[in-house]
Amino acid sequence: MNDAASKPHPANLLPDAPWLDALTEIWLDAGVVNTPVAKRVVERLPGLPRRVIEGGQAPPGPERAGPGNLVLHLKKYRGRFLRPCPGTKNYRCCGYRIVHIGENCPLACSYCILRGYFRERTLTVFADTEAMFARLDVAFSRDKNRLFRVGTGQFTDSLALEAATGLSRDLVGFLAAYDNVRLELKSKIVDLSWLDAARPGSVLPAWSLNTPETTRREEPGAAGIEQRLAAAKRCAEAGFKVCLHFDPLILAPGWEEGYARVAAMIFDYLKPDQIAYVSLGSFRTMPELFARLAAQPEPPRCLGGEFVTGLDGKKRLLRPLRVAQFRHVAGLLRRGGLDRQLYLCMESDEVWKAVFGHTPRKLGGLANHLLARAFWK
Numbered sequence: 001m002n003d004a005a006s007k008p009h010p011a012n013l014l015p016d017a018p019w020l021d022a023l024t025e026i027w028l029d030a031g032v033v034n035t036p037v038a039k040r041v042v043e044r045l046p047g048l049p050r051r052v053i054e055g056g057q058a059p060p061g062p063e064r065a066g067p068g069n070l071v072l073h074l075k076k077y078r079g080r081f082l083r084p085c086p087g088t089k090n091y092r093c094c095g096y097r098i099v100h101i102g103e104n105c106p107l108a109c110s111y112c113i114l115r116g117y118f119r120e121r122t123l124t125v126f127a128d129t130e131a132m133f134a135r136l137d138v139a140f141s142r143d144k145n146r147l148f149r150v151g152t153g154q155f156t157d158s159l160a161l162e163a164a165t166g167l168s169r170d171l172v173g174f175l176a177a178y179d180n181v182r183l184e185l186k187s188k189i190v191d192l193s194w195l196d197a198a199r200p201g202s203v204l205p206a207w208s209l210n211t212p213e214t215t216r217r218e219e220p221g222a223a224g225i226e227q228r229l230a231a232a233k234r235c236a237e238a239g240f241k242v243c244l245h246f247d248p249l250i251l252a253p254g255w256e257e258g259y260a261r262v263a264a265m266i267f268d269y270l271k272p273d274q275i276a277y278v279s280l281g282s283f284r285t286m287p288e289l290f291a292r293l294a295a296q297p298e299p300p301r302c303l304g305g306e307f308v309t310g311l312d313g314k315k316r317l318l319r320p321l322r323v324a325q326f327r328h329v330a331g332l333l334r335r336g337g338l339d340r341q342l343y344l345c346m347e348s349d350e351v352w353k354a355v356f357g358h359t360p361r362k363l364g365g366l367a368n369h370l371l372a373r374a375f376w377k
């Protein structure tokens, strides 16, 4: 690790992470008990009951995490720490690679796609960072001319457990030595405890944005939009390019004015040249999760509008509705000075043309374009 990363971790940040109050228990695989991540978790969450699990298995049956029992499970990971984002050939994928640090999230956004991926709410953290770093080193050192845009925010929020684990701080310190890697930390909370361990340029701090109304109603526990943008500004002033994600765009009452308000806020806090890229994605989900959400007594606002089944089998808004969303938000962002930063998440060439007048091919392909944006100085 670099000098910055070898600085001690900051003091316990739990007062700023109230969502961790919902944790009820810590499970530790015997094989990770002595890892730095596990030691930090035990030190930072002293009041929580702990159990050490032999053999890496979660307790069976009724002892497993259930409603009202939010468990933090620290374990070894036996799969691929670095893997491609599960895109689909039917739509334009951004070519992002996942660094797999854990699964699930302590926040409770009403539309969260992770509810479709994971039936249980157990929060899994892969605490064997030594093994992770060894695997990443092999991948990133093989050809130093090969560029990687990676992120940890696919199967969890990148920073929601950071106050307890300090894992992202370790990761940015490790990656500071790799000029060919850009790490995106995507979050809906504010935790900048990793900032002084990172090399500016090597990390892309990223925040998901939505309208203030949707944020208030559908993202309990997450930071307010102004807090997220203030954090983004602080990162930009420290020399980091930041990323913003409008995903999912939601067709709730008043959505046009709502997104206009957020767009105005963005330019109150950030200059266009401080932003690496901005994604626009319409709400989409697996049919089973869609049905579960629709069956709730108060279905979330993300179900507003008319849905069809897309080529990837997911439910998504009718194309004209999606195009209307994208055109509106892209127009607002363009008026503020953003242009080449904008892209659509998992959409077809037809939708790209309807929104931007061209396909990703004009940009050299979406994955290449975003790689260039991530490494742009």
Ligand code: SF4
Residues within 6 Å of the ligand: 104, 105, 106, 107, 108, 109, 111, 112, 113, 114, 155, 156, 157, 187, 188
């Ligand atoms: S912050 Fe992201 S990962 Fe966490 S609940 Fe909300 S949508 Fe899901």
